[in-house]
Amino acid sequence: MHNRIQTGLLLIVLSVLGILGYNAWLWETTPPGRSYTDFLAELHSGDIISVHLQGGEIRGEDKIGRPFRTFAPDPALLMPQLLDAGVTITAEEPPDLFDRLLPLVLLIAILSVLRMFFTKGSMTGSKVWTDKRFQLRAEPADMKTFADVAGIDEVQEELKEIVDFLKNHEKYNLLGGRIPKGVLLQGPPGTGKTLLARAIAGEALVPFYLIGGSDFVEMFAGVGASRVRELFAVAKKNAPCIVFIDEIDAIGSRRGGGNGSHEEREQTLNALLVEMDGFSSNETVIVIGATNRPDILDPALLRPGRFDRQLTVSLPNLHGRVKILQVHTRQVTISPALNLTVIAQGIPGFSGADIANLVNEAALTAARHKKLSVEMDDFEAAKDKIMMGLERKNAAINEKERRIIAYHEAGHAIVARLLPDTDELHKITIIPRGMALGLTQQVPIEERYTYSLMYLLNRIKVLLGGRIAEKIVFNHLSTGAANDIAGATDIAMRLVCEWGMSSAIGSTVYRRKQQQFLGTVETSGNFSDVTAREIDLEVRRIINDCYAETEKLLRSHNRLIHELAEVLLINETIDAEEMEIVMHCYINTEKSAKTTPDKQNTIDKTEEIPA
Ligand code: ADP
Ligand code: ZN
Numbered sequence: 001m002h003n004r005i006q007t008g009l010l011l012i013v014l015s016v017l018g019i020l021g022y023n024a025w026l027w028e029t030t031p032p033g034r035s036y037t038d039f040l041a042e043l044h045s046g047d048i049i050s051v052h053l054q055g056g057e058i059r060g061e062d063k064i065g066r067p068f069r070t071f072a073p074d075p076a077l078l079m080p081q082l083l084d085a086g087v088t089i090t091a092e093e094p095p096d097l098f099d100r101l102l103p104l105v106l107l108i109a110i111l112s113v114l115r116m117f118f119t120k121g122s123m124t125g126s127k128v129w130t131d132k133r134f135q136l137r138a139e140p141a142d143m144k145t146f147a148d149v150a151g152i153d154e155v156q157e158e159l160k161e162i163v164d165f166l167k168n169h170e171k172y173n174l175l176g177g178r179i180p181k182g183v184l185l186q187g188p189p190g191t192g193k194t195l196l197a198r199a200i201a202g203e204a205l206v207p208f209y210l211i212g213g214s215d216f217v218e219m220f221a222g223v224g225a226s227r228v229r230e231l232f233a234v235a236k237k238n239a240p241c242i243v244f245i246d247e248i249d250a251i252g253s254r255r256g257g258g259n260g261s262h263e264e265r266e267q268t269l270n271a272l273l274v275e276m277d278g279f280s281s282n283e284t285v286i287v288i289g290a291t292n293r294p295d296i297l298d299p300a301l302l303r304p305g306r307f308d309r310q311l312t313v314s315l316p317n318l319h320g321r322v323k324i325l326q327v328h329t330r331q332v333t334i335s336p337a338l339n340l341t342v343i344a345q346g347i348p349g350f351s352g353a354d355i356a357n358l359v360n361e362a363a364l365t366a367a368r369h370k371k372l373s374v375e376m377d378d379f380e381a382a383k384d385k386i387m388m389g390l391e392r393k394n395a396a397i398n399e400k401e402r403r404i405i406a407y408h409e410a411g412h413a414i415v416a417r418l419l420p421d422t423d424e425l426h427k428i429t430i431i432p433r434g435m436a437l438g439l440t441q442q443v444p445i446e447e448r449y450t451y452s453l454m455y456l457l458n459r460i461k462v463l464l465g466g467r468i469a470e471k472i473v474f475n476h477l478s479t480g481a482a483n484d485i486a487g488a489t490d491i492a493m494r495l496v497c498e499w500g501m502s503s504a505i506g507s508t509v510y511r512r513k514q515q516q517f518l519g520t521v522e523t524s525g526n527f528s529d530v531t532a533r534e535i536d537l538e539v540r541r542i543i544n545d546c547y548a549e550t551e552k553l554l555r556s557h558n559r560l561i562h563e564l565a566e567v568l569l570i571n572e573t574i575d576a577e578e579m580e581i582v583m584h585c586y587i588n589t590e591k592s593a594k595t596t597p598d599k600q601n602t603i604d605k606t607e608e609i610p611a
Contacts (some may be wrong), residue, residue, distance in 0.1 A: 032069065054091065158309075188315055194290065198244060224268030240285070245288070253265070318344055361386060405437050427574070467481035563586055
């Protein structure tokens, strides 16, 4: 909103400057005027050297080089006199109308641009707005059905009822049943909330109106509320229909939030509540709201008769991801050898939108390599690109840094490989991507919903492994491990405060959440300063213990670090299989080394590697 005002002001300033500039230029380039009689007198006394004629306008120079300008009422009569006086004459066509009108045209253009800027969504709540934003979305081409939605079967099941309401609203009305007015879909972005709403409209063959919550929040007071009223006026006229309000938290957040424009938002919210209470049961308008922050919604929105049905759309699990992959690979030619389950395993945490993006990216990659079908390595490349950003193959990294990165990643990988109850190694790379200089990627074989203490501690150790390897080999510390350390600290913190896993602190939840809420940081804590200190000490103890154990582990496998790092320096990227080969070589040579008594390196029971 601010931007628009700023751009507007900028335009005004620019156009004023422009107009001033143009006038100044005219002033500069226009020589002083002279009366025609003066001019004739000078001409006859031989004071004029040259003239330039343009229509009746005369510009010229006199003997002492002063420019002047005058206007001849009858240029035809002047001509012989000029010739007589022996003046140098030049001439050009009189300026056409356009040249004369140019400044005016420019001014009008600038003004109309300004006008466009300010009428766009202005206080008039004009018809223009209505027409542009409230297009019917149920055009056949864009029609979605439940077949396009995958992996969220439970939610879909619930929503089938709504389709039925919309299709048979007369029947429901006759029976006097109360048709739900509002459904709130809550869940992370990209999980298919909009898609679901579209699919309901598509299934029930009713118009679909989509509007973003932030479209209501305008800079002029009262606009939001009037937009709400307009929206519902249009919707009621076209009932039965679906109104989808995306990011409804933009208008429906808890009142009295103390944020600048909240009065406007409150008006808008009130209008929405009034409208939702207002329509009668024979106006089958179903409002579907979507939000990823249900916690900040105003409770008034959630009362019966409003958004009283709340459905959670969560990120898809493995099964869901396979289903969504199936939906999106329908439109692309995929290799018969492609195993969607394997792909789905490698993308934990991907939303439906991420998966759609992944398939698209993989298809593009395949096309770039002129392939006939999309293959596994295209998906792998697409995934890396999405998850880690583009490869920066030519990033300027010197040989010394490259070695450090290789040892750092080797450290992560070895800890991950040796400790039990850790996620499978998937890939290790020292090719910089996005912000990361190297990466050790692990994927869970199965979805995990709960984590054991052992898993969490080992996760911390894997994170610390990178830095420790650097320290063991080069005896130096680098900033490259900053993210790892932040990650490890975060896990230790939650372990103590959220999951009650520390025996010293006990099973009490200590909330120390810093919520970023509308720009202000709310720090809440339900504990005393003494407890805070205890928590700090405990977190530090956990990290330090993990550090010591990891260091011990890595030191005992010093040779493995070197071997793996060397392989990484040569190959840059290695996958799980190649990692196993490195491990194999290492174990075999280690076994034969065991026979020589002076070798100290032994592998603990827990670290026994299945051959
Ligand atoms: P949200 O509204 O939850 O942010 P969208 O509905 O806009 O998410 O999803 C964006 C895109 O992601 C969809 O158009 C669709 O291509 C894809 N998508 C998301 N979830 C799913 C799903 N469950 N099944 C199939 N495609 C999905
Ligand atoms: Zn690291």
